[in-house]
Amino acid sequence: MASIHKLHTDILWSIFTFNTGPPLTSTSSRNIENCLRPLTVTRQSSQVCRSWRQILLQSSSLWGRLIDLNQLGQKNRLWADEVVRRSGFALLWIYGDMHPQGSMEANEDFFFSVLDRIERIQILEVEVQDGVDHNDQGWDILLRPAPCLQFFKLSYSQPLLQNSQRPIFANRAPSLLSFDTHQVPFAIDAPWLSHIRDIRFPLEFTIRQVLELCCRMPHLETFHPSDSFDINMVFIEPLPRMHLPFLSSIQLTTGLVNALTFLDHITPAPGCSLSLHTNDGIRVTAHVTPRMLETAPSILSRRMVDYFSYHAPTRIRVEFTPVALSFLDVSYRPDDSDCKFVIQLSPWYARNRTGHVLLSQAFLFPPASLACLVSVKEVELFLYDIHPTMYPGLRSILQACHSVNKIAISFDSISYLTGIETLSDRILYSCLQNLSDRIIFPHLQTLQVDLDKGYNHEVIDMAKFLRFLKKYRDNGSPLSLLKLTDYQEEDPLNIDALNEMADLTVQWMSGEEVVESVGGRRT
Incomplete structure (x- = not known):
């Protein structure tokens, strides 16, 4: 008898469990070969011998983790329904691409049939393809309680449930840790926010609402808004300031006014990563005031000093072009791949010299703050069509890299x-x-x-x-x-x-x- 057949049942079960996770992301689900997909591996394992098949068929929790939309749909609906049946009453992991009816890979009906078990769903990470009806009544399932849901990611080009009078998850998602979608609205006083670790939110929030939202998420670890939140420059009352002790990653894509206001009103965890991309359109040029540009260097340098105090840089990239003004940490960090520091400011017109020069003032960092660059050994420098008035800010940054x-x-x-x-x-x-x-x-x-x-x-x-x-x-x-x-x-x-x-x-x-x-x- 082969040695593997002598393994204890508990060891075999642990191996089978390992093969079912973690759940594939939408991208990895598309790229991984069929023979290596968790569902395929589990199905083939169940066909090795009678004892393995018995272990797997009795393990409903394993099958609940295998709702792979890239393998289950209309073409093999009987097999898709069989996988769901084998999951019994176990928690469900649903992931992959959702395709509309009539397409070659149609699985819309199957998706809504498993979504109807929302009270059992633990992980839902789905990318909805074009052609799916955003007004389908099936989406109303998301308005029901989701007591076991921990990770929710829904990518779609169309807004969902915009006219609903009922709250998402009926405001009952006590286990939810990650909410990642910009197409599903939610209230900033939703009770499930108190447990959230990672969030992406709709783009209609004002800066005041964003700060109020953060106040309700004391355990927040990553803050990645999906797009520009609205300009709201009339602050009748002082904006709240807050300490977010677990916040280790910030990604902002918004106007410079919003970005600076947000960064100035929060204190994240020490060494917090920052990825800031601004693109101020013509409608907000009036808000890019001299006063704002005066405060920009101190606000941005505060984040820079904090980050580099915990992640000493060895290589940076500086890009000043008509398209954008950028300062990036590109140090090789094999053990800290999530660490990043990026400031990229785009003028409202690529060829608008005035806007270009104005934004460069944000890089006039206080001299004392630039001491954090002393460990830099390599600089990547890309300069094109820049005005000499930008030279002082560039010079101060480059001179601080004394060890290059x-x-x-x-x-x-x-x-x-x-x-x-x-x-x-x-x-x-x-x-x-x-x-x-x-x-x-x-x-x-x-x-x-x-x-x-x-x-x-x-x-x-x-x-x-x-x-x-x-x-x-x-x-x-x-x-x-x-x-x-x-x-x-x-x-x-x-x-x-x-x-x-x-x-x-x-x-x-x-x-x-x-x-x-x-x-x-x-x-």
Whole structure:
């Protein structure tokens, strides 16, 4: 007898249970091969031998975890109903894509039939495909109590239950920990909010309502609103301030006014991640006031200092382009993949120079706050079509990265970086004794240049880098490596101007070969 057949029943049951979870997300459910899907694995396990089949058929809780909409529907409705029957009265995990009737993968009827067991549903993570009727009476099931529901995620392009006079889950979802949908409305005084750990909410809330909502969620861990919440600049009464001791991740996509107001009124857990994306449309340009921009650096830097105090940065990315002004932590964190710090501010018009310059003031961080960047070893820098008035803010950020030994830069960015260095000269030359302080990166050794910009086979002339390289050489800090990436062989490359940099290694790929040149001589 094979060794596996000698395993105790409890061990086998634990293995079978392990194979049923965790539930697949909508994305992973689409990408995973059928042979590896929990439902397929469980079904095949039940066909190995009589004893395994007996264990599995007696385990209704296992079958309740296998309501995979990407495998169950109209094509195999008998099997779908059999899986539900085998679940008995156990808790249900429902996940996958919901497709409308008449489609190749139709499972709408089956979905509503299992949704009708809402009192048993523990996890519901479903992406509704276009074509499903958002007015179908089946959605009214969500207005019934859901006593066992812990995780609720419903993605759909259409609003649901907008005209209902009854509250979602009849206000009775005492086990709910995660609410992730922007199409189902709920009241900010819903009793189940007191247990919520993670939330995504509808986009019609005002900033005051958002803050009041947070007050009702003392255990909140992740705050990820799905879209811009409404502007409400008339604050008749002071907005509430609150401490959210468990809040470890904030993702905001809204106007700058709302974002700053929200961040200024909360105190999250130490080291809280922040992903901020603003895109102020023409309708709110009047709200981007000088006073607001004066407070932006202190509010944003407060979050930056707190985050980097617990997650020391080793690599950052700075992007100033007409599309957006961005500051990102891109440090390699294999054990902390959820940690992130992103500030991305988009002007109301990509080519609106005034808005572009105004938003750059948000990056004029207080000098003391920039000490948290001292551990940065690598900077990714992408600058394009920026005004010299933006240089001071950029210079202060880059100078704080005192330990940088490598810069990754786009080909077009070097002229702006040289301009920032020149600005540094004008301001600092008269008062500095140490010549190395006249350069921004005194420990810089490697300059990596991205050439993939589509030059239509024009000559790529590296002469524009010479001024920058000579400045570092003349200040006693010569670079050792100029690495050219994304070079296309059909593009002529002119590095003759770099020949006078006798000790500089220029490196690029030619086909599969690494080519190096030192002082104009190939090695």
